[in-house]
Amino acid sequence: MDDEAIGRLFALLRVRSPAELRETLGVVPRALEERIAEIEQYLDFTQRLGVGEYVQLDLTIVRGLAYYTGIVFELFDARGEFRAIAGGGRYDTLLASLGGADLPALGFGMGDVVLGELLRARGLMRVSAKAIDVWVAGGERTVDLQKVMSLATALRAEGLAVEYSLKPQQIAKQFRAASTAGAKRAVVVPLATDAVGGTEYTFRNLDSGEQTKYPDADAVVRALAATRGAR
Structure with a gap:
């Protein structure tokens, strides 16, 4: 891989929106354009739901499981001070492959340790449970x-x-x-x-x-x- 290709690769990793992705790629293959349009639709949905300001495209996210069939995601605190609080994605064939119903699904897992660290840092961790009346x-x-x-x-x-x-x-x-x-x-x-x-x-x-x-x-x-x- 020459220096130009390496530079373009790192430029892709810095992309944070579909528009930036198109600009960085220059020529966009038809199959990839369909996926970009799908991402744009998802981002539009988040705007309409009132959470768009908390969502951005990140091509560096790689989930370590092979059963994902669509978008994957990770959740971080708004200040970006901690590692991922939760992560997951779309898996349309997982249930059927395990002998269950042929049903598309989306799910995530989260870590209580990171969540606890975040709550303590924000002063939101309860010192003790409410006393029993x-x-x-x-x-x-x-x-x-x-x-x-x-x-x-x-x-x-x-x-x-x-x-x-x-x-x-x-x-x-x-x-x-x-x-x-x-x-x-x-x-x-x-x-x-x-x-x-x-x-x-x-x-x-x-x-x-x-x-x-x-x-x-x-x-x-x-x-x-x-x-x-x-x-």
Whole structure:
């Protein structure tokens, strides 16, 4: 490859728009012109979607997998301070080649490490998770879990941070889990083993052990919503 060819190659790598590509190539073969027109259409779509200012043509991108059949892309932070946050592309034959449906697709993968670095650099990384307002505890039967989930949903609708055990556990173990998670308050739903007709909900201060009874779930929601922010 002579110096002129090398110069033209490096000029291509600096191209950032279809117009620049045509100008750099000079004579554009018909097959290549069709691909350039396709890229122009994609870029036009991004403009119409309001994100065109964040998209540019980059002929240096090479994805390391052979199944791509169309445009490939990489996503970077706007200041260009970090390596690619995500990358992917179009693969129209991949699913069929793996025995699935003959369906065109587009996908991407992203790295949590780079994203974490970016969030920290921008001061957007949360130092810690939101404190738990209340832990909802229940028994070891399905009906208990149903009550727990219903109450948790109602409390979350009031803006409270709520957690509960995802597996059947004894109440004492749930209280320990709540304390470990940082919760200061817990509510125990009526257990399936309670006497027939038992409907009381028990509020418990996990620090002092003090307990308060409520006649139903609505009463619990009203009481805790009124103390939102107190933990």
